Amino acid sequence: MAITPSTDISPAPAVKGGRYSVLPRLAGTGYIPLGLFARVPLAMQTIGVLTMVTGVSASYAVGGFAAGCVGVGAAVGAPVIGFLADRLGQKRVLLVLAVVNALLLAAVVLLSYTILPAGGNGPADGGTLxxxxxxxxxxxxxxxxxxxxxxxxxxxxxxxxxxxxxPAVDTALSLEGTADEVTFVLGPALVGLLASLVAPWLPLVIAAAMTAVLVSLFAVHHTVEAVGPRAAASTVGNAGYVAKEKPNWFLVAVPVAGMLAMGTFFGSSQTALTAFTGVHGSVDQAGLMYAIMGLSSAFTALSVAYWPEKFNYTWRWVVIAGLMAAGSVMFLVPESLGQMGWVLLLMGLPVGPVMVSIFSVGSVVAPQQWMGTVMTALSSGIVAGTALGSAVSGALAQSSGYYAAFLVPIAAASTLFVLGLVSVVVLRRRTAR
Structure with missing residues (x-):
């Protein structure tokens, strides 16, 4: 089938029957909920490790570093997983990962409760390492x-x-962005509920079970036949967004850097919020509090598909990230859990649209033959940033308190705004050629 090349970065027009009606027709009605719930364990891992290790070690720094390790591992491993999936097929790779990852999650729980020293002895301790x-x-x-x-x-x-x-790919990316945001609600909410009502170890055990079952089901879903071995590199294009061209990794680096800043915002706000709840409540409540931001974020992410077409991706990034940067200062105001809840609800409103916009920019600048790799790199940017934010914010929380820790998400949101301006400049030059 021929693909019409284009360099336009404005949102594509809606298809007949509504923006989202074409997706179940392509993949089947069961694929969308499966794809949603299969990624929930990943959203539980970082904050689950943060909550459990912080509680066991009595150290925000150790908890932040442990959560950061999850992010660093994902940032490094994700491109490798994408590479292997392109060449060996998604089914085989995902089936192996479903088992291995579930076992490793169980190992983290076991090690935390058997050899992790209490009292915050620091990350250099053998058990902590x-x-x-x-x-x-x-x-x-x-x-x-x-x-x-x-x-x-x-x-x-x-x-x-x-x-x-x-239009179909544009709509699918909006849906995927919303699914990511929904998992940021479900993941922390499950961690908060299970940790506070039962025990801090239970969320990770549940995540292990969900990984083994749901990822395996995702692996064998019939949609996997559309992306056989080597397909992503040779046949899976970006549905007409760009013409065939040599990779311009500088252009790709802009949305990847944006996702790095977004991940830094996520990781640092999670960790700072954990410190905040430790002062004004209990660290076990951090997941529930963080889910408030994810709830409003998911709602606005879903609305992006219906925004005016003239409000293109790059300017969406700039305007909404600007609101996000200005609003992040509110993190320094609350002095109770109730006040922080309102701040988190408002802060979530710009987060979802910024994420969707950055993924859309990534789909525009990605070379056809590297689309799968770029999508993985964007996701890796989020988890790498989450690791960075968790580590830096955790160290500041331990040494200076939660006020200092909240300076990190403020800086990350400001960086996201600056990168949005960069995307406007570099993409304008690209389309002018």
Whole structure:
């Protein structure tokens, strides 16, 4: 099927029957909820490790470093997983990861409760290092359901007439962005509920079970046949967004850097919020509090598909990230859990649209033959940033309190705004050529 090349970075027009009606027709009605719930364990891992290790070690710094190890592992492992999936097929890779990752999650729990020293002895302790090594492997083997699902949508869109391929991929990316945001609600909420009502270890045990079952089901879903071995590198294009061209990794680096800043915002706000709840309540409540921001974020992410077409991706990034940067200062105001709840609700409003916009920019600048790799790199940027934010914010929380820790998400949101301005400049130059 021929693909019409284009360099336009404005949102694609809606397809007949509504923006989202084409997606179940392409993948089946069961694929969308499966793709959603199969990524929930990944959203539980970082904050689950943070909550459990902080509680066991009595150290925000150790908890932050352990959570950071999960992110570092995922950032390094995700591109490798994408590479292997392109060449060996998603099914085989995901089935292996479902088992290995579940076992490693169980190992983190076991090590934390048997050899992790209490009292905050620091990350250099032997027992702490063992837990961090296990956490690193958990991240490295995390099944990358989100980016691999995006690759499937791009392949499935090739079944449509050429003029419908672009709108279908655009809609699918919006849905995937919303799914990511929904998991940021479900993951922390499950961690908060299970940790506070039962025990801090239970969320990670549940995550292990969900990984083994749901990722395996995702691996064998019939949509995997659309992306056979080597398909992502050779046949899965980006549905007409860009012409065939040599990779321009400088352009790709802009949205990847944006996702790095976004991840830093996530990781640092999670850790700072854990410190905040430790002062004004209990660290076990951090997941529930963080879920408030994810709830409003998911709602606005879903609305992006209906925004005016003239409000293109790059300017969406700039305007909404500007609001996000200005609003992040509110993190310094609350002095109770109730006040922080309102701040988190408001802060979530710009987060979802910024994420969707950055993924959309990534789909525009990605070379056809590297679309799967770029999608994985964008997701890796989030988890790498989460690791960075967790580590820095955790250290500041331990040494100076939660006020200092909240300076990190403020800086991350400001950086996100600056990168949005960069995206406007570099993409304008690209389309002018």
């Amino acid at each position: 063992a837990v961090m090594a296990a956490a690193l492997l958990v991240g490295a083997t995390s099944p990358q359901v989100g980016p691999l699902s995006r690759v499937r949508w791009m392949a499935l869109s090739r079944k449509l007439p050429a003029k419908e391929q672009g």
